[in-house]
Amino acid sequence: MPSKLTKRLRDFLLVVAMLAGCTHWLSPSIPVLKKRTQLHMGTLVTITALAPTDNAANTAIDAGFSEIKRLEQLLSTWISTSELSLVNASAGRGPVRVSPETVAVVERSLQVAEMTNGGFNIAIGPAVDAWNVSEHQDIPSPEELDTLKALTLLSGLHLDVQSSTIFLETPGMRIDVGGIGKGYAADQAVTAMRKAGANAGVVALSGDIKAFGRLPSERKFAVGIQHPRKEGAVLAFIDLQDEAISTAGDYEKFFDRDGIRYHHILDPSTLQPARACQSVSVIAKDGIWADGLDTGVFVMGPERGMELVERLPDVEAVIVDHAGNVHISSGLRHRIRFPIESDQEGHLQ
Structure with missing residues (x-):
């Protein structure tokens, strides 16, 4: 089984690969696109900034990382x-x-x-x-x-x-906001980058990604959603502008025993691994909502989870159920793109 860091690197590379393809638009007459990666909050963090000058782009990236480091000192257990x-x-x-x-x-x-x-x-x-x-x-x-x-x-x-x-109130209780804090950190980092002069960019904390603005030629930021059963493969692509996406999956931390997958996303009502989904990706205006909802929807399952998504304004989702069927919220169907070689379109729900 791949290591925890290997899995994070794999998910991170999906985003980096998409962003790397954007550099061919650069010329002296248009803004500068810069990208940097560091390790924070127990995961690889990549910040990409589009700004009028090289110095402005680097300043914005510095501001984003500084905000993430500041929040880590408050929130990390x-x-x-x-x-x-x-x-x-x-x-x-x-x-x-x-x-x-x-x-x-x-x-x-x-x-x-x-x-x-x-x-x-x-x-x-x-x-x-x-x-x-x-x-x-x-x-x-x-x-x-x-x-x-x-x-x-x-x-x-x-x-x-x-x-x-x-x-x-109970001795031995403890809280951990790892399932929502990265989305919040991405939101706050974007705010810091805007104040520092960035026109557009992406903050990616492993599977928690926040994009703002547009690339040169008015292109949105394309992000790949990890396939939950094909390591290193993309399930689908989605273009983001002033939105966040977060994915929860049973492939991140798990082990198999006697043909059963035991993973880290537990159902609080049973304290057993939730079984109804393989992965859930939530798209929302703010990273904090996308990050928290992906885990909650994963536990709820595809039917109840999608019912919730459809009731919430500015929230969309891609849910892969336990059988591998792909469920897409109504507001996302015209935006989602599948790889050419993918057969997932035959399994849409």
Whole structure:
């Protein structure tokens, strides 16, 4: 099974390959397109900027990376001094005052949880650790999962927006915004890039991508959606302008045993891997919504998940169900493109 970093690199290269093809438009009479890659938030981050000059493009990229690094210091549970780490360390003891950014991410997380009927849950970390699909490949017993249930209930998370505090009422509870924080970071990085003078660009944190503006010749940014069962292959292409896309898939962290795939996207109601989908890609105006909804829709399954998507304004989705059938939301059907050699169009739902 490919390593975690290998999979992230593969997904990242899908985006890089598309952007690399854009450089043939460059000439001294049009803006400069620059691209740079760094490692942040536990993943490869690529920032592409289109600006009037080389210096302006580099300044915008610097601004984008600086904003991502700043947010990582607040939101990462891998950093012991981060605000969320302090919240988790104080579980069962008392509330912790946090920044407006942390409040915003947790507040949106709770909203996505409500929208997806609990399919998205930032308190599910103790159960994810019990499965540990990336390392020991454990299959926890039903009894073990039952003991963890109380630690994953969002009813034990108390967010006070007015006082900017978060309190986890049960010792051992912890929250992790990894399933929504990258989308938020992409949004904020784009804002920083615009302020720094970028006319257009892309911020890509592995499978979480935010695009703004247009390329020279008024072309949008083309992004490839990873095929969930063909490593390194593109399922479909979508052109983005002032939009974000985020993908959740059972191919990112998993192991197979006795013909069953065990992966990291757990159903909070059972604490077992969600089985109804292979992958879900959500397109939205803001990365924070796309990032949170892809996991929630994955857990809900193709039928209920697509019903939710169709009710939400400015939200679209591509869902690959457990059998490999491709479901496309109504507002996306005229925009999606399949590779010429693909047979997916025969499996559309």
